[in-house]
Amino acid sequence: xxxxxxxxxxxxxxxxxxxxxxxxxxxxxxxxxxxxxxxxxxxxxxxxxxxxxxxxxxxxxxxxxxxxxxxxxxxxxxxxxxxxxxxxxxxxxxxxxxxxxxxxxxxxxxxxxxxxxxxxxxxxxxxxxxxxxxxxxxxxxxxxxxxxxxxxxxxxxxxxxxxxxxxxxxxxxxxxxxxxxxxxxxxxxxxxxxxxxxxxxxxxxxxxxxxxxxxxxxxxxxxxxxxxxxxxxxxxxxxxxxxxxxxxxxxxxxxxxxxxxxxxxxxxxxxxxxxxxxxxxxxxxxxxxxxxxxxxxxxxxxxxxxxxxxxxxxxxxxxxxxxxxxxxxxxxxxxxxxxxxxxxxxxxxxxxxxxxxxxxxxxxxxxxxxxxxxxxxxxxxxxxxxxxxxxxxxxxxxxxxxxxxxxxxxxxxxxxxxxxxxxx
Amino acid sequence: xxxxxxxxxxxxxxxxxxxxxxxxxxxxxxxxxxxxxxxxxxxxxxxxxxxxxxxxxxxxxxxxxxxxxxxxxxxxxxxxxxxxxxxxxxxxxxxxxxxxxxxxxxxxxxxxxxxxxxxxxxxxxxxxxxxxxxxxxxxxxxxxxxxxxxxxxxxxxxxxxxxxxxxxxxxxxxxxxxxxxxxxxxxxxxxxxxxxxxxxxxxxxxxxxxxxxxxxxxxxxxxxxxxxxxxxxxxxxxxxxxxxxxxxxxxxxxxxxxxxxxxxxxxxxxxxxxxxxxxxxxxxxxxxxxxxxxxxxxxxxxxxxxxxxxxxxxxxxxxxxxxxxxxxxxxxxxxxxxxxxxxxxxxxxxxxxxxxxxxxxxxxxxxxxxxxxxxxxxxxxxxxxxxxxxxxxxxxxxxxxxxxxxxxxxxxxxxxxxxxxxxxxxxxxxxxxxxxxxxxxxxxxxxxxxxxxxxxxxxxxxxxxxxxxxxxxxxxxxxxxxx
Numbered sequence: 001x002x003x004x005x006x007x008x009x010x011x012x013x014x015x016x017x018x019x020x021x022x023x024x025x026x027x028x029x030x031x032x033x034x035x036x037x038x039x040x041x042x043x044x045x046x047x048x049x050x051x052x053x054x055x056x057x058x059x060x061x062x063x064x065x066x067x068x069x070x071x072x073x074x075x076x077x078x079x080x081x082x083x084x085x086x087x088x089x090x091x092x093x094x095x096x097x098x099x100x101x102x103x104x105x106x107x108x109x110x111x112x113x114x115x116x117x118x119x120x121x122x123x124x125x126x127x128x129x130x131x132x133x134x135x136x137x138x139x140x141x142x143x144x145x146x147x148x149x150x151x152x153x154x155x156x157x158x159x160x161x162x163x164x165x166x167x168x169x170x171x172x173x174x175x176x177x178x179x180x181x182x183x184x185x186x187x188x189x190x191x192x193x194x195x196x197x198x199x200x201x202x203x204x205x206x207x208x209x210x211x212x213x214x215x216x217x218x219x220x221x222x223x224x225x226x227x228x229x230x231x232x233x234x235x236x237x238x239x240x241x242x243x244x245x246x247x248x249x250x251x252x253x254x255x256x257x258x259x260x261x262x263x264x265x266x267x268x269x270x271x272x273x274x275x276x277x278x279x280x281x282x283x284x285x286x287x288x289x290x291x292x293x294x295x296x297x298x299x300x301x302x303x304x305x306x307x308x309x310x311x312x313x314x315x316x317x318x319x320x321x322x323x324x325x326x327x328x329x330x331x332x333x334x335x336x337x338x339x340x341x342x343x344x345x346x347x348x349x350x351x352x353x354x355x356x357x358x359x360x361x362x363x364x365x366x367x368x369x370x371x372x373x374x375x376x377x378x379x380x381x382x383x384x385x386x387x388x389x390x391x392x393x394x395x396x397x398x399x400x401x402x403x404x405x406x407x408x409x410x411x412x413x414x415x416x417x418x419x420x421x422x423x424x
Numbered sequence: 425x426x427x428x429x430x431x432x433x434x435x436x437x438x439x440x441x442x443x444x445x446x447x448x449x450x451x452x453x454x455x456x457x458x459x460x461x462x463x464x465x466x467x468x469x470x471x472x473x474x475x476x477x478x479x480x481x482x483x484x485x486x487x488x489x490x491x492x493x494x495x496x497x498x499x500x501x502x503x504x505x506x507x508x509x510x511x512x513x514x515x516x517x518x519x520x521x522x523x524x525x526x527x528x529x530x531x532x533x534x535x536x537x538x539x540x541x542x543x544x545x546x547x548x549x550x551x552x553x554x555x556x557x558x559x560x561x562x563x564x565x566x567x568x569x570x571x572x573x574x575x576x577x578x579x580x581x582x583x584x585x586x587x588x589x590x591x592x593x594x595x596x597x598x599x600x601x602x603x604x605x606x607x608x609x610x611x612x613x614x615x616x617x618x619x620x621x622x623x624x625x626x627x628x629x630x631x632x633x634x635x636x637x638x639x640x641x642x643x644x645x646x647x648x649x650x651x652x653x654x655x656x657x658x659x660x661x662x663x664x665x666x667x668x669x670x671x672x673x674x675x676x677x678x679x680x681x682x683x684x685x686x687x688x689x690x691x692x693x694x695x696x697x698x699x700x701x702x703x704x705x706x707x708x709x710x711x712x713x714x715x716x717x718x719x720x721x722x723x724x725x726x727x728x729x730x731x732x733x734x735x736x737x738x739x740x741x742x743x744x745x746x747x748x749x750x751x752x753x754x755x756x757x758x759x760x761x762x763x764x765x766x767x768x769x770x771x772x773x774x775x776x777x778x779x780x781x782x783x784x785x786x787x788x789x790x791x792x793x794x795x796x797x798x799x800x801x802x803x804x805x806x807x808x809x810x811x812x813x814x815x816x817x818x819x820x821x822x823x824x825x826x827x828x829x830x831x832x833x834x835x836x837x838x839x840x841x842x843x844x845x846x847x848x849x850x851x852x853x854x855x856x857x858x859x860x861x862x863x864x865x866x867x868x869x870x871x872x873x874x875x876x877x878x879x880x881x882x883x884x885x886x887x888x889x890x891x892x893x894x895x896x897x898x899x900x901x902x903x904x905x906x907x
Contacts, residue, residue, distance in 0.1 A: 035826065085826035102810070106824030106835075110814035128866035130732030133654065135706045138734065140851075140891035140898050144868045151872055157886050157899040182903050226702065227896035254900070 003114045005029040006323050007101050009086050009268065010121035012041020013309050014300025014316040016069040018119040021320025023076050027327060031113065032073070032080040033103055039073065039080060040066030041123055042146070043309065045153045048174055050201070054310035065309060081108060089118065089272040089296075097295060099272075117295045117323040120269055120283065121316060124301040126171070127261040136223030139230075145171040145259040152178060160255025164232050165189040166220045168196035168203070170307060170395075172259020177206035179257075186210075187251050190218040190234050192241055195369050197261070197395045199307055220256065221248065229254050262305045269298070279347040280304040286336065287353040287360045288322035289315065297323050304349050304363065307397050311363070337379075337413050344370055344418035346394075355410040362400045364416055366392045372421045375400060379410050388421060428608055429453045429592075431782065432621035434599055434635055436463035438579035438768055439760050440627035442501075442775035445582040447782075448589035449797075451790045455619070456583060456591065457611065459598035459631075461893025462853040463583050463846050466629040468768070469576045469856065470704065470736025471651070472693060473684055474667055476766040477514050477567035479534030479542050486746040488537045490770035490777065495539075495569055497772040502573060505581035506801035508685045513666040514570025515550065517721055518562045523671040527565040530671075534567065541568045556663050556722050570667055572685045575768050576856045580846065585799040587845035589792070594619070595846075596893070599628070602638040609639075609756070623756045623782055630701045630739045632747075632761035641753040646762060648701045648737040651693025652710035657729040657864050661687040668721050679717040681725060686859065691718040691725060693736070704735045731864050738764040746770070748777055755785050802840055802857070806832040827877070828870040830863020838874065842881045849882060851875060852892040875899070 005027050008015045011034030019030050038044065043051070046062030053059060056068070073080065084105035092098035092114060101113045126144040141160055143151070148159045149171060161184050165172045168191040176186045189207060194217050196203055207214050215234065221243050222233040236247035264281040266274075275284045275292035282303040283291040289299050299319035300312045336354045341347050341364060348364040362377070370392050377385040377400070384406050392398060400416070431447055433440045436458030447454045458465070475498050481488035502509035518524045527544060534542035543566055550564035551557055587593055601612040602624070611619045628635040633646040656663075661683050670678025681691050694710045711733055718725050741747055741762025751757040758781045760774055767774075783789050805813060805823060816836070817824040823836035841848040841857035848854045851861070854874050861867030861874065875898050879886045887899040 035829070083825065085829065087826075087832065104813065104817065104824050104826060106817065106821035109817045109824060110810060112810070125865050126868050128731070128864075128868055130655075130730060130866045133711055133727075133730050133733050135708045135711060135733075137705045140896035143871070147868050147871055151899060152903055155872060155876070155886065156903050158901050158903055158905075159898070160900055221708070222705075227890075227892070227894045 003098065003116065004031050005115070005327055006031070006117045006119065007099070007113055007115035008032045008119045008121055009089070009101065010034060010041065010123055010302070011036070011039040011080060011082070012121065012123050012300065013043055013066060013069065013312050014123070014302070015041070015119065015121035016073050017313040017316035018121055018297070018299055018320035018323070019078050020069065020072055020076065021317035022324045023078060025321055025324035027324045030078050032078060033084050033086055033101070034080065034082050035085045037083055039070040039082070045146070045149050046174070047153050048178070051309050054308065055313055081105060083107065084111070086268060089268045091293070099296065117297065117326055119319050119323055120291070120296065120298040120302050121300050122265045122268065122302040124262040124264045124305055126258070127263055128258070132258070132260060134220055134223055137226055139223070139225045139228050141225070141229030141255045142223065143255070143257055145169070145175040145257045148175055148257050149178065152182060158182060158184065160184065160229070160253070162187060162253040163255045163257060164220070164234070164251050164253045165257045165259060167191060167258055167260035168198050168214060169259035169261065170198040170202050172257060173198045173202040173206040175257055175259070176212050177210060180210050180212065186212050187253055188213050188215050188234070190215045190220060192219045192237060193217070195393060195395070199395055200393070219243065223256065229256055232256055262301065264302045264305065266302060269302070272296070277347065277351055279341070280349065284351045285349065287350045287357045288325070289319035289350070290322060290326070295326055304347065307395065311397065311399065315363075337410055340413060340415045342415045342417040344368065344373070345416050348416045353407070353414070355407050357407060358404050360402050360407060362402060362416060364398050364400070366394055366398070366418065369393050370418055373418045374421055376417050376419050377402065378415050378417070380412050382409065384409055384414070392418070426620050429455050429619070429621040430787065431623045431625060432457055432609070432611055432619060433625040433627055434611070435627035435629055435632070436583060436593070436595070437466050437468035437627060437629050438464070438575060438582070438771045439763050439774055440625070441579045441582040441586070442771040443625055443627060443760065443778045444591050445586040446775040446779045448586040448591045449791060449795050451792050454586070454591045455621070456586070456593045457597045457599060457619070458593070458595045461596050462848070462850060463593065463595065464576045464579045464856065465892070467736055467739055467764070468579045470653070470734050471575055471768060472680060472682065472765070473572055473575050473690065474514070474680070474682065474768070475509070475571035475573050476769045477534065477542065477570040478537045478539040478766070479530045479565070479567055481533070481537060481766065483533060483536035486748055487766060487770070490746065490773040491766040492538050493773035494766070494770040498571060498573065498769070501772045502578065504797045505578065505585055505799045507573065507578045507581050509571060509573045510685055511569060511571040512683065514567045514669060515545070515554065515666045516565040516669040516671055517550070517557065518564060518671055519560055519720070520562065523673070524563055526671045526673070527563065530565055539567060539569060542566070554664055554666060554668065556724050557668065558721060558723055572667065572682060573768070574685050578768070580857060581799055584845040585797070588799065589795050593846050599635055599638070602635070623758070623785065623787055625758045625760060625778055625782070627760045627763070629763070630737050632739060632759065636751060636759060636761065639751060639753050639757050641751040641757070641759070643752060644747050644761060645742045647697050647740045647742070648703070649740040649764070650696045650698050650703065650735050650737055652706050652714055652733065652735045653690060653692030654711065654714055654727065654730045654733045656689040656691070656726065657731050658687045660689040660726055660729045663689050663725060664722060670717065670721055679714055681718050681722045689725070697740070701737065704737060706733050706735050710735070732866060740764050746774070748774060749781050750785055758782055758785070802844070803837055805834045805837060827873050828860035828863060830865050831859045833858050833860040833870070835877065838877055839881065842878065849878070850890045850892055850896070851878065851898060854878065
């Protein structure tokens with residue numbers, strides 16, 4: 001049985017960047033596993049532009065962004081097994097600390113691969129209609145925005161002509177524009193919350209530029225049509241997100257697209273016993289992106305849902321470098337503390353860090369829209385960092401670099417919270 | 425000369441399917457007529473998926489008789505058809521002194537109906553067996569012969585087995601008229617197609633009264649009684665081990681909480697008489713009721729893990745009992761009607777009874793030498809060991825391609841569903857046969873791939889593939905062609 005240094009599960013932007021991160025630190029015995037026929041993951045169907053502004057300082061489409069990484073993976077000669085689905089991840093029974101990755105592919109058959117380290121880079125999936133429990137019929141014409149995107153951009157087929165979109169996540173916004181450009185009529189985008197879950201630039205470029213109404217604090221309360229969708233009833237919701245009687249409005253349409261949240265795809269991680277963060281839906285990691293299982297790292301949307309692929313690449317490169325350090329036998333830093341989200345902050349990644357880690361970036365999201373606040377990092381009562389911010393929104397991930405100097409002041413658990421500007 | 429079938433069975437649900445299979449043991453020309461474009465599209469696809477023990481039905485009724493007989497046949501039938509079946513036991517909870525009296529009445533009914541092993545349990549015993557039950561319970565009734573089975577898998581397997589033994593299937597055949605010609609029935613479809621048969625079996629579910637009226641039998645009426653359900657993710661499947669019932673009260677029958685044989689958790693149903701025999705829409709009130717009532721039995725039911733909700737229509741007979749036997753209007757027309765709960769459980773016994781009625785009506789039954797009651801199992805990759813998987817992929821590479829990630833369903837299984845009897849021709853048919861799209865992402869990832877495989881295998885353009893037949897096209901056309 002061949003024993004690999006690193007197996008990367010998932011060949012999307014996270015998996016490719018992680019493999020390259022390890023490669024550039026001298027790791028050679030690497031294998032990327034992906035279930036699709038090509039590398040790139042979800043970027044392959046994201047044919048719009050706007051990728052790479054931070055990382056490459058230019059505006060690329062999803063496939064272009066992916067192709068740059070795929071080319072480098074190929075140039076380095078990193079091995080990939082495509083059309084290969086990982087079914088299981090477990091610790092080896094021989095006490096070696098190795099991981100055993102069980103995978104299946106039509107070409108290679110049933111595989112059991114031993115690896116010293118594993119990077120989890122499986123990405124995320126969309127919440128389906130069932131999870132919303134929307135009453136009504138169950139006809140054809142209800143798709144997640146991502147499934148519709150695949151039909152339109154990869155397969156070349158239209159899922160419908162008259163569209164209502166529920167949820168204003170980025171894929172929903174992108175698909176509102178895409179469907180419009182393909183000749184469909186997008187009648188409304190309904191968002192349950194009083195704010196959008198997507199990027200501001202997407203609301204402007206995908207809805208406002210095309211005159212598509214964004215109905216905040218609205219939801220779909222009923223789906224109509226037996227064989228194919230014939231319409232939806234939408235309604236305004238109150239502060240506790242319950243439909244307001246009397247506010248119902250019927251919109252005739254043949255398609256309902258859903259963009260109601262993304263869920264990190266962690267079935268493998270859970271089965272392997274990786275400790276999970278209930279808020280992110282991803283693993284609990286330290287600043288190296290190492291999970292609770294030594295030698296198992298996580299990055300990208302399987303760790304927490306990102307809004308920009310640039311940050312995915314950055315995080316994944318770090319995970320790959322950390323795997324390389326682990327393979328060199330470099331002991332993880334001591335004195336680990338917890339990083340906790342408080343007062344308006346929903347979660348922080350990493351959830352653990354150590355004071356002698358060197359510079360570390362904290363990634364977090366807020367739970368509501370806040371204006372004129374300070375982002376405050378504390379250790380006990382001691383304020384380590386306080387940064388004013390005009391506006392923070394749930395749809396945009398925040399990134400906060402901590403210098404080595406700040407980290408050296410840590411002597412206990414760290415909290416990240418929001419404070420009103422001017423408050424002491 | 426027109427082809428004349430010996431028996432035509434109208435209705436491709438579990439009763440029609442089991443009857444067809446029973447008939448396929450004999451040297452007969454048989455056909456199953458189904459109005460939808462796939463079999464098992466009515467009550468048999470959307471119900472509680474319970475093999476009832478039989479303590480519920482009133483002693484002396486056909487429901488009581490066939491429930492207990494059908495329950496006893498279930499091991500053999502599911503074994504022959506390679507359909508998973510588990511006797512997980514049924515438990516009825518009591519929340520009050522009055523409920524305890526109801527349980528004693530049910531126990532007595534069980535005794536009269538011949539249900540094995542029914543006994544009362546103390547509160548403590550029930551809670552130790554099912555730790556997630558409400559602390560509020562006062563006691564429980566335990567019936568060890570209760571079980572769970574996948575209803576559409578069972579019905580589809582029965583039809584497939586009958587077809588493998590020579591029975592024919594005609595889908596998309598909505599019966600709109602029945603005439604008599606030279607002593608034979610002439611069954612006329614909505615499209616004007618005619619089909620000749622010496623005997624008819626009416627297993628038309630909610631439409632059985634309409635079909636009976638076509639031969640002048642207006643002796644019964646069927647009311648569609650809607651039941652709404654929620655299905656929870658497999659992470660919740662071990663919330664309870666047995667099927668947990670609530671006691672029937674003046675307020676209604678209550679809802680059940682049960683594991684499914686595939687490892688999910690199912691809660692429901694509501695019970696509401698409606699007028700439209702096709703209205704399987706769910707309602708806010710219904711789903712709210714399921715939520716509220718299920719929490720009475722199991723307060724920790726995690727409804728955030730719901731992966732889908734659905735509704736089914738029970739074919740509730742006006743007279744209360746099953747209607748099984750020859751019609752007074754024509755002795756060659758056998759009704760198997762009003763088959764609401766416990767119809768799934770009773771179906772193997774009903775099938776035997778229907779064939780007996782046909783024999784009494786003059787149908788000559790000669791055993792086929794080449795009949796096989798065994799259906800070759802569908803390959804189920806997710807249930808295989810590593811070695812079995814390895815061997816299977818080596819034999820057929822399509823088993824190495826996972827299409828549905830949530831349920832670990834391979835392309836090989838989807839091809840089998842399309843190629844084997846009864847052939848799947850739409851996305852939902854593939855889903856019911858293989859579970860592709862049944863998992864937590866509900867077809868988000870595999871939907872486009874299943875459409876592509878169906879298109880390729882059936883030689884249909886992508887945009888003619890449907891979700892469930894009729895106008896349920898998945899796609900409306902190619903890009904750049906939308907007006």
